[in-house]
Amino acid sequence: DARVTQTPRHKVTEMGQEVTMRCQPILGHNTVFWYRQTMMQGLELLAYFRNRAPLDDSGMPKDRFSAEMPDATLATLKIQPSEPRDSAVYFCASGLGAGMGEQFFGPGTRLTVL
Amino acid sequence: AQSVSQHNHHVILSEAASLELGCNYSYGGTVNLFWYVQYPGQHLQLLLKYFSGDPLVKGIKGFEAEFIKSKFSFNLRKPSVQWSDTAEYFCAVNARRYSGGGADGLTFGKGTHLIIQP
Numbered sequence: 276d277a278r279v280t281q282t283p284r285h286k287v288t289e290m291g292q293e294v295t296m297r298c299q300p301i302l303g304h305n306t307v308f309w310y311r312q313t314m315m316q317g318l319e320l321l322a323y324f325r326n327r328a329p330l331d332d333s334g335m336p337k338d339r340f341s342a343e344m345p346d347a348t349l350a351t352l353k354i355q356p357s358e359p360r361d362s363a364v365y366f367c368a369s370g371l372g373a374g375m376g377e378q379f380f381g382p383g384t385r386l387t388v389l
Numbered sequence: 390a391q392s393v394s395q396h397n398h399h400v401i402l403s404e405a406a407s408l409e410l411g412c413n414y415s416y417g418g419t420v421n422l423f424w425y426v427q428y429p430g431q432h433l434q435l436l437l438k439y440f441s442g443d444p445l446v447k448g449i450k451g452f453e454a455e456f457i458k459s460k461f462s463f464n465l466r467k468p469s470v471q472w473s474d475t476a477e478y479f480c481a482v483n484a485r486r487y488s489g490g491g492a493d494g495l496t497f498g499k500g501t502h503l504i505i506q507p
Contacts, residue, residue: 308494318479320494331494366432377423378495380433 277301279381287387293355296384298367307350308368357388391416395498410465410501412480421483422463428476475505
């Protein structure tokens with residue numbers, strides 16, 4: 276049963292610390308997405324990659340957030356320095372190209388910044 | 390820019406009642422439409438999707454949705470809900486990109502929190 280995996284599942288950190296979240300997409304999927312879910316804003320697209328190349332990161336605060344795909348099996352989202360307003364659940368999703376559209380979501384990383 | 394509006398933020402129903410959750414999107418071009426469900430403490434799961442063809446789409450767990458292009462709507466329905474349907478429901482749209490192809494980021498509605506009372 277192919278699934279998107281994310282680590283860590285929960286992270287509590289103090290303001291100013293660096294946070295790195297990891298995602299392993301479903302094997303064979305060439306598109307990886309990062310979303311953020313908060314009570315106020317709901318689900319927002321932060322960034323996404325196709326074939327490991329960044330396609331759109333317009334939803335991501337550039338000054339403190341960065342997203343990378345070191346290889347086809349790993350995507351990372353880093354926040355440095357973290358702030359309390361970054362507290363949210365961060366979801367990774369993966370999908371296939373060629374116009375399929377369907378995305379498969381991971382379990383999320385619940386981040387709390389104190 | 391595309392946007393999705395879900396009109397009902399909270400819905401409370403009794404078991405066996407019929408369900409309809411509204412979803413309207415704003416985008417002038419061709420879209421793919423989705424309904425996702427998020428059970429308490431879990432990740433998002435796909436309920437159903439519309440890409441093309443028959444505008445009445447059937448999904449898992451007895452859910453269905455109807456795409457009405459003239460109304461820019463994609464409402465979710467279920468004839469008889471169960472307690473286990475208690476969850477958050479999200480409508481999402483994906484504007485098709487013919488030039489590049491591929492799956493692009495979803496735009497989600499704010500969600501509808503559905504509570505089914507036994």
